[in-house]
Every structure is written in structure tokens, then in C-alpha cells.
Amino acid sequence: MNKNLTIWTGNKAVTDTVAGLNAALGKVGDKAQQQEAPIVGEEEKKVLVRHDYEDEIMRIAGQLCSLADKIGDTNLGAQTELTLAQLDKLSVDILEATGKRISGVATANLAALVDYNITQADITALDALTDQFHGVKTAPRKAIATRAGQTKTLPPAVKSVTSLLRNHLDKQMLMFKKSNPEFYAGYASARVIMDRGSRKSSSPAPAPAPAK
Numbered sequence: 001m002n003k004n005l006t007i008w009t010g011n012k013a014v015t016d017t018v019a020g021l022n023a024a025l026g027k028v029g030d031k032a033q034q035q036e037a038p039i040v041g042e043e044e045k046k047v048l049v050r051h052d053y054e055d056e057i058m059r060i061a062g063q064l065c066s067l068a069d070k071i072g073d074t075n076l077g078a079q080t081e082l083t084l085a086q087l088d089k090l091s092v093d094i095l096e097a098t099g100k101r102i103s104g105v106a107t108a109n110l111a112a113l114v115d116y117n118i119t120q121a122d123i124t125a126l127d128a129l130t131d132q133f134h135g136v137k138t139a140p141r142k143a144i145a146t147r148a149g150q151t152k153t154l155p156p157a158v159k160s161v162t163s164l165l166r167n168h169l170d171k172q173m174l175m176f177k178k179s180n181p182e183f184y185a186g187y188a189s190a191r192v193i194m195d196r197g198s199r200k201s202s203s204p205a206p207a208p209a210p211a212k
Contacts, residue, residue, distance in 0.1 A: 004183050011175065017168045024161045046136045053099060053133045054087045056126050061102050063116035064109060071112075079105055092137040099130045165191070 008014045061080045068077035080102065087095060106113060106123050113119075170191065176184045 004180075007176065007180050007183050011172070014169070014172045014175075017164060017172060021161065021164045021169065024164060049129070049133050049136050050092075050095070053095070053129045054084060056129050057087065057099050057102050058082060058084060060106050060118060060122060060126060063113060063118050064102070064105055067109060067112055067116060076105070076109070092133075096130060096134055096137065099126060099133070103127055103130065 008018075061082045064080040065077055065082075068074070068080060082098075087098070090098065103123055103126050106118060106126070110118075110120065110123070173184055173187050176187075
């Protein structure tokens with residue numbers, strides 16, 4: 001179409017349809033790109049943050065547990081006796097709650113933890129990891145939901161392109177069938193190829209731009 005601008009730009013109806021078609025194709029392209037956005041990166045980030053979070057929980061909880069044994073505080077020991085295997089099995093929500101609990105217990109025993117080289121900076125770092133983990137714990141699920149939303153909106157977008165082609169441009173091109181038979185034949189051939197391709201595809205695919 002762009003190579004034959006001088007033929008059809010004088011026809012306002014065709015010009016308006018082509019402008020609408022280009023806009024519709026742009027929307028289809030954007031939605032298709034978002035639909036194909038990788039989710040693996042989100043999952044990997046969650047795993048890495050969880051690994052660091054569990055390590056920091058264990059580091060501080062270990063010192064608290066050692067303190068509990070030293071002073072004979074069985075309640076403190078029960079609150080802080082943890083293993084990595086246990087943390088690995090926790091749901092994201094319970095793991096986050098565990099991190100907050102250890103932070104609270106450490107704050108309450110901060111004076112005694114000085115001998116174990118645990119300071120306020122360590123607790124602050126744990127709290128920062130809690131916030132970071134909270135931000136990524138549902139990231140893969142959100143990414144999947146976002147992509148699913150794009151999947152639902154893709155068919156209507158493709159339908160809009162198809163409607164513009166079949167109900168408008170195909171009919172408007174008939175004006176050039178006799179006056180510019182070569183131009184019309186090229187357009188018609190391109191449309192046949194497009195229709196065949198869409199019928200063979202098992203899933204909706206963005207319609208290509210009209211033949212240039």
C-alpha cells in the first residue's frame with residue numbers, strides 16, 4: 001500500500017481505513033508482545049531473594065537460639081529453633097511471617113545479642129529482605145495473570161483488524177479494480193494469502209499489513 005500512495009491517498013474513505021488499520025495492527029502487536037513476555041525471570045528472582053532471606057533468618061535465629069540455651073530460656077529457644085529444611089517447606093506467607101517474628105525477637109533481645117555480633121544493622125537488613133521478599137513472592141503469579149489478561153484481549157484486537165479489512169478496505173479497493181487493475185490484483189492476491197494463513201493457524205495471529 002505504501003508504494004502506491006499516489007493511487008489511493010486521494011480517496012478519503014480508504015485513507016481513513018488504512019489509518020485505522022495501522023492503529024489496530026499496532027495494538028495487536030503490543031498485546032502479542034506482552035503475551036509472550038517471559039515469566040522465567042520473575043521466578044528466578046523470587047528463588048534468589050528467598051535463598052538470601054532464609055539465610056539471613058537462619059543467621060539471626062541461630063544466635064538467638066544459642067543465647068536461649070545459654071540463659072536457659074526455653075520459650076526463646078522454641079521460637080528460634082529452625083532449620084533450612086523447615087524454611088524451604090514453608091509457604092511464602094508463613095516464611096514472611098517467620099522473618100518478621102525473628103526480627104521482633106531479635107529486637108527484644110538486642111542488648112544480649114551484642115556478644116553474638118548481632119546489631120540493629122542486622123535486624124534492619126533482615127527487615128529490608130522481608131520487604132524485598134514481600135515484593136517478589138507473588139511476582140510470577142502476577143506475571144501469569146497479566147499475560148492471561150493479554151491473551152483474553154488479543155482475539156478482539158485481531159477481530160478488529162479483520163473487520164477493517166473485510167468490511168471496509170476489501171470493499172473500498174473495488175474502486176480500483178478497473179481504474180488500476182494491477183494495483184487491485186496485487187492487493188487481492190495479498191488478501192488471499194492472508195486469509196489462507198489465518199485459517200491454517202490454530203490460534204489467533206496478528207494480521208499482516210496490506211500488501212505494499
